[in-house]
Amino acid sequence: MATARLLVEAAGPLTTVQDAGRHGWMRFGVSRSGPVDSLAFRAALAAVGAEVAIELSIGGIVLAGREGAVGFALTGPGFVAELDGVPLGGWTVGTVQAGQRLVVRAGGGNWGYLAFAGQPQVPRWLGSAATHAASGLGAGAASAGQLLLLEGCRTLPGRGLPAPGDAAAITRVRAVPGPQDRFFSDEDLARLTGEAFCTTPGMDRMGLVLAGPPLMPTRLDMPSEPIVFGSLQVDGAGRMTLLLADHQTSGGYPRIATLLVRDAERVAQLPAGSQLQIALVGAHEAVAIARAEAARQRGWLSEVAAAETLEARLMGRNLITARVDMEE
DSSP: OOEEEEEEEEEOTTOEEEOSOOTTOGGGTOOOOOOSSHHHHHHHHHHHTOSOEEEEOTTOEEEEEEESEEEEEEESTTOEEEETTEEEESSEEEEEETTOEEEEEOSSOSOEEEEESSEEOOOOBTTBOOOBTTTTBSSOBOOTTOEEEEESOOOOOOEEOOOOTTOSOOOEEEEEEOSSGGGSOHHHHHHHHHSOEEEEEEEOSSEEEEESSOOOOSOOOOOOEEOOTTEEEEOTTSOEEEEOTTOOSEESSOEEEEEOHHHHHHHHTSOTTOEEEEEEOOHHHHHHHHHHHHHHHHHHHHHHTTTSOHHHHHHTSOHHHHHHHHHO
16 A cells, blocks of 8 residues: 655644544543534535545645645535646645645634545554543644654545535524523623624634623523534623634533524634624524535535546445454
């Protein structure tokens, strides 16, 4: 099996290795982690037949080929690549060879994804490579001087990828009320949808602080309750935070509303200073919207993966491990 080695010459802050997330552990206080923008992440995986990707932040990444050759896919709004000084653009597939330098720069979005047509040899924790940024548990951060080893590598012809249908910056976001909207006055509940909020530079993988009218909880003596991706949590000062991939598993501050997942991911990609209007939808409507969105995503992801043959996709999976797991 072909091997490739890539040297990380530079990497932006919060550049981490992620898989789809660490599922089934939240009841033990372990965050799921995984990607902030799951759609861009899944597109990168689909384009190369992978299960793990590097999540890029606004600092981008510079990789130098040290051995072998490996195909790659870059996704994420505003992220663009160049190979040995030749611009490749964004939403793109190519191959980096030994002696070549791959440079990825951000330009509008906050989170990009770089996946390889090979299996990264990275640590796993509780069965997952997903990195919890604050603790470093999982495969960990990508940092300057690190050597990435990939096994079972394949090269890929260069091609562009179709952009998602919701690539435009989001300005109106949909949310389900609660689960603790009872801890807010009628006036503040009206402000949630009647006034604008704004993204701020206060962001990491755990959450994004939103500026806007203070929404003061009427009480803070509620018991700690489970938290999900997209929760709008309000602290004692009335400041609202959108909780993201590394969110805590439970908390005592009230959640006034919960954004639909795809809307939350799109908000997380907005530059600081972007204005938002929040619209409330009922639970049944939210489920219908999510199902329709999932159908659209499946269609789009099939387009992204169209150039990957069945043989290439199978070669990108660890079939030997799967067989052993089934026999155990």
